Amino acid sequence: MNTPTNLQISSGLSVQINGEPVQTSSATLADLLTERGYDATQALACAVNRHFVPRTLWAQQVLQPGEAIEVVSPVVGG
């Protein structure tokens, strides 16, 4: 039976990654990164809704609908 809660789980969350809307079934930021194909062993840093989330907290960062996630990595710069 599809309760509203089940519907939400089955259709996933709508969030944004680097400005792109995505649907995800991941519950945490760490899971989302894996789901989207990021290699967490690489040099990455994340922010959620413009707030920095340290790498040590990725697994505890529970995703909420509509959140804007930034995933950045090193580039050259002046």
Place this chain on the structure above:
Amino acid sequence: MDLANMNQTASPVQPHCAVLSQPDPLQVGGVSLNSRLFLGTARYPAPSVLAGAVQAAQVEVLTVSLRRLAPESQSGQAWWQRIREMGRHLLPNTAGCHSAEEAITVAQMAREIFGTHWIKLEVIGDDYTLQPDPWGTVAAAQTLVREGFAVFAYTTDDLVTALKLRDAGVAAIMPWAAPIGTGAGPRNLPALRTLRERLPDSVLVVDAGIGAPHHAAQVMELGYDAVLVNTAVAEAGDPVAMARAFTLSVQAGRLAHCALPMRTREVAQASTPMVGVPFWHQGS
């Protein structure tokens, strides 16, 4: 020839710094630097050219940045690997940020990724001129200093903004010579001179708008502590040679500053002694 001895015997006046006879390190951000040229890492034709420039110029500080990463482009981290292998001090920037809040978050991300508490703070107030926003820059600097960052604050040549950045406790104040990427050279030398005079104890680094080695020498002669260059090296016909040229010009400017340049005059004054001039008053 022993330049140090020559200097001492030529004049009874003691030089106000002893660049000729002993090391002249720059103390900034908790480290001691022998090179007073900071180098940006963008716009080089290839990583090998950047590596050659770093080697030729013997720079110790390299600026880097952060950008959004797409999963499919993670192989693009080759540049980063190459830069990391150079073993220099990294100065991450907050380029592209338009508010204090954005800059603070980028600084926090940079600290984690690059493993440094150094941050080159850029808060842009106008997209056309890339002129920094003084209010946003000062606000971000205050927060970042409280959070333990060594803030290298990019700013204009405005004196009051620089004073407020000093009061915020930044590691270095980095006024522009001209807008980023123009290569126009110092557009307002009197303003840069005033900053040096009014902030004698602050580390001042000219950042942005330097287009040629003589621009770097010019601001170093004013007493600036260092110069940051990117485009002028990266877009030179031979970036490796140009990097070396900048190092030499920075050293020349530093030495000239310490040698106390002469005062300029409005009218001519003969440098050759006038006494005993041949044919003096003989008419013709």
